[in-house]
Amino acid sequence: MAIYLPELSAHDVSFPAVQSALTEPDGLLAMGGDLSPARLLNAYSQAIFPWFSQGDPLLWWSPSQRAVFAPDSLKLNRTLKKQLHRYQLHFSVNTAFAQVIALCAAPRAKQPGTWILPKMQQAYLQLHLQGYAHSIEVWQQDKLVGGLYGVQVGSLFCGESMFNRLPDTAKLALIVLQQHLQQVAPGWIDCQMPNPFLLQLGATPLPRPDYIVLLQACAKQQVPASHWRAGPLAPELLDA
Template sequence: MAIYLPELSAHDVSFPKLDRALTEPDGLLAMGGDLSPQRLISAYSQAIFPWFSEGDPILWWSPSVRAVFAPDTLQLNRTLKKQINRYQLRCSINFAFNDVIKCCAAPRAKQPGTWILPEMQHAYRQLHNLGYAHSIEVWQQDKLVGGLYGVLIGKLFCGESMFHLVPNMAKLALVALQHQLQQLGAGWIDCQMPNPFLQQQGAQAISRNDYVRLLYQYGQTTTTADDWQPQYLELVANNA
């Protein structure tokens, strides 16, 4: 069945209203435009994100159900505490954004390709340079073994992707991220769409309308640039 999608203008970073998003596939809202910093910030500020495969036009989504981690959802369990001590792990912010996004873009097992295409990587590097996109890294001594990246809108962190080279290191990166956010007075993490891994970690599903209200509440406040300077999150390790 043919579907109609609004095509975005190259000169206008506005988006259609969210109630125009399709129900099948769920949340598909528009196509085209570009991945400029201005358009991406406009998108995330309106509960919209890009997601497309190689050979496709840029596709923009706002699904009817969002996965989020509420404050205090993510904690260091016994397994993580043992791994921190055993492997001498440390967590950091923004020490290796480029490396994190490369690792996230690497094809996963049983997946022939990646949606984090070179143009996507370039776009989020631009956001990082402008202070909007951030990474959390997990280090085993000097080796990067896990991490995640995403976009900060006010005090709401919109997660994009994560990876691990050692079991549980993506979970540890999530714990470290929420720890950092709660130091700044919030703690909410948007994970876009629910999946089994996120649900196992405690993510809850909320409606698009509830997510928009959350975004309005926390997206209007800001943190300082110093809060996201490259630094180690020693408090995470010291809780072990």
């Protein structure tokens, strides 16, 4: 069956109403346009994000359910505490954004391809340079072994991707992210589409209308730019 998708203009960064997104595949909203900072920021402010593979047109999505971590929902359990001390890990913010996104894009054992194509990497690097996209890094000595990146919309962190080079380091990065956010904000994290991994970690599926209410409320609560200043994160952060 043929799918009709609105095609975005190269000169207009607006989007169709998210209520017009398809139900199959869930959330597919539009195609085309570009990955300029202005369009990306407009997308995130309306519960929309880009996701496409090599050879596909640029596709934009607003799924009917979002995977969201509520404040205080990410905790350090006994297993993670053991991993933290076993590998002698430490953490930082925004010190290796380009490396984090490149490692998120690297082939994985059960996923040889990637949707984080070079033009996606460049687009989010531009958002990072403008102060809108951020990374959390996990280090073992001077080796980057885990991390994540995403886009900040007010007090809501919209996570894009994460990676492990040691067991559980992506989980630890997620916990550190929420603890870091909760120093200045409630600590909401959006992880886009629900999947078994996110649900096992404690993510809650949130219907699109409810997510939009949350997004609009968070957009009014700004996080100080200084909170994302590049540097190490306090060792006691995980004890919070």
